[in-house]
Amino acid sequence: MSPSKDNPTERRRPATVSIRDVAQRAGVSIATVSRAVNHISTVNAELAQRVWKAIEEVGYLPNTQARALVSGRSKMLGLIVSEITNPFFPELVQEFENLAVAQGYEVLIGSTNYDPARTESLMRRLLQRNVDGVAVMTFGVEEDLVKKLVEREFPLVFVDAAPDLSNIHVLKVDYAEGIRQGVQHLAALGHRRIAFISGPLTQRSPRARREAFLKSMAELGLKVPPEHLVEGSHNMEGGITAMERLIALPELPTAVMCSNDMTAIGALHALYRTTHKVPEDISVVGFDDIHLAQFMLPPLTTVQMSCRDLAAAAVEGLRAGIEQDHPRHGRREWHIPTRLVVRQSSTFPRGSLPALVSGTQPKRSGS
């Protein structure tokens, strides 16, 4: 049996209300509706009023797809992160999304899970969805692809580790300075044997942080034996196993600086399990200042990187790339400052009395 084919008004279409319905309701042409919606000044105020009323009445929502099709801009931004399950990123995502939405953009989020193939297909998906720009908050995107996009003048923002290309916006997190803040804090407390747990060294940014650590230590005239440099994976598991390696050393370092907070949290756990006391036996310093850090036991001393600043710079950078008609004036860098947040996971090394330390300079010698 064939269903109601007799009723021509009942179509198979979803009951979506289009600009035509508004036009009919307001007794104007669809062009006028469009102009009213877009606040074009040439439309008579009284007419515009009527249009808005009609819009309200029929519950009209402009179809973004159609709009995108004709305007060439989708008003969507791509956001690529490493791992959405790493607590640092949701905070970033949140900020990014708030800012983007405030500017009328929607956000497509993707996580690469450090997998190049995944990254590639993610990029592809984003392009296919016609995002107006992409913020790459992770590392290891194919240079080829990036180069092609840059040639097209496709808006891109990288954090920290961008391919060496001009015409790219880069958010420079000052790892050098941030790590130095952490190291100097520890050194000022009297630590000399400071270990470092890095992120995955296959990637650029973790390597940069490790370099920054070595440089900071060198500046202070402190040596770093190779066994004090262990590789983690920027998550808790990595922090745990890395810390276990340090614990297994004949002599425990008196402090450990970590490449990010999750690593530090992992380190705290490993230490707790082996009944080492933090900070009495060993000081731990993180990097990022994720929300969780302040709730650790003990609350984690860490280097703050404001993900609000980061998100703001990313959105602003993308907007600049999108909304200017003229070609960009070359690579633009945004400086993201860092700030040491001292909590309770760091203190004087065991045996060094507070009284002796206060008054001495960071560049102290002797033990």
Next chain:
Amino acid sequence: MSPSKDNPTERRRPATVSIRDVAQRAGVSIATVSRAVNHISTVNAELAQRVWKAIEEVGYLPNTQARALVSGRSKMLGLIVSEITNPFFPELVQEFENLAVAQGYEVLIGSTNYDPARTESLMRRLLQRNVDGVAVMTFGVEEDLVKKLVEREFPLVFVDAAPDLSNIHVLKVDYAEGIRQGVQHLAALGHRRIAFISGPLTQRSPRARREAFLKSMAELGLKVPPEHLVEGSHNMEGGITAMERLIALPELPTAVMCSNDMTAIGALHALYRTTHKVPEDISVVGFDDIHLAQFMLPPLTTVQMSCRDLAAAAVEGLRAGIEQDHPRHGRREWHIPTRLVVRQSSTFPRGSLPALVSGTQPKRSGS
């Protein structure tokens, strides 16, 4: 190799390659290209081959917007969560995204932050973007709006606390059973004075969990004095302050069940700060089994709800709603099972020896 210099189709648009370019390259009509792309069987295999080769050569990506415009489906799904910064949700988001992408869908994520106004505008944004369906993984969406959408047969999936409407897909997490598993575990260990830290009671699902707790306790003939029911906020801060209230009681309960893991983690912290030992002084049980739970100190006993199952059911439910042409056969429920995961944050109440537990009431010795 473009002989057409005076071709009026050549505009100053961004260098996006369209179906026409492919058609030209392959020497066929655009219709053929479209059919080849969509794997329509009537296309000659050899021709299709040529088309695919051309697609590869010119680097063609079908414009999703245009496709959505004509097909009426955007191949995008909305995912509404409470707080993306709450570690439970990124795990869910991850799973959901993986599944959706595997089916050719993109995901638009939004967090409500428990703010009805935000939720409303989020919903609006999603509809305007023409998502094909929305999974609502939070609570407190306006009934009116939902009703309107349901009337339109707009695919919606709710978790647990859906408005009382037919024709809705609901993922029923078995809180009653989950909470009971937790409570019975504690009771079996010999606990009788079990407190409960709920989520924000303004919302439906937290209330449901609280009811489940009361019911489970009643089943066991255990009384719950009102001061043992405290309200949290489903995050760490809420867990901390709630636990502090319990600690301030003249007599500490021997165990506390929490409405979710973040609350439990907060509780652990509050207890640690006040030098109470977990689980010796008090057992703590969570709910959700987020990744973090196993890394707590001590590792958290909790009730697992598989967010993979949850995500899978959500995606499947939406797909069913989207891809079937016939009207739905009424409300459909998906049952999400729970499972107790015993770790080290729960044990016998102090003073109750393991051997004595079965049959005797726990002996309390003061403070």
Next chain:
DNA sequence: TCAAAGACGGCAAACGCTTTCCGCAAAGGT
């Protein structure tokens, strides 16, 4: 009073794609 100028709103052409319809050619039946 008339014409020129100016406002303003409508028509219609894209935007990139899918899909229906139609014509042409080849295949199959008698």
Next chain:
DNA sequence: ACCTTTGCGGAAAGCGTTTGCCGTCTTTGA
């Protein structure tokens, strides 16, 4: 050999917007 059936490709009609181009109606200066 003719007529019917079938298959496949091309042309074209939209999908819901925006926007350039005109036509019309009002305003204003001489």
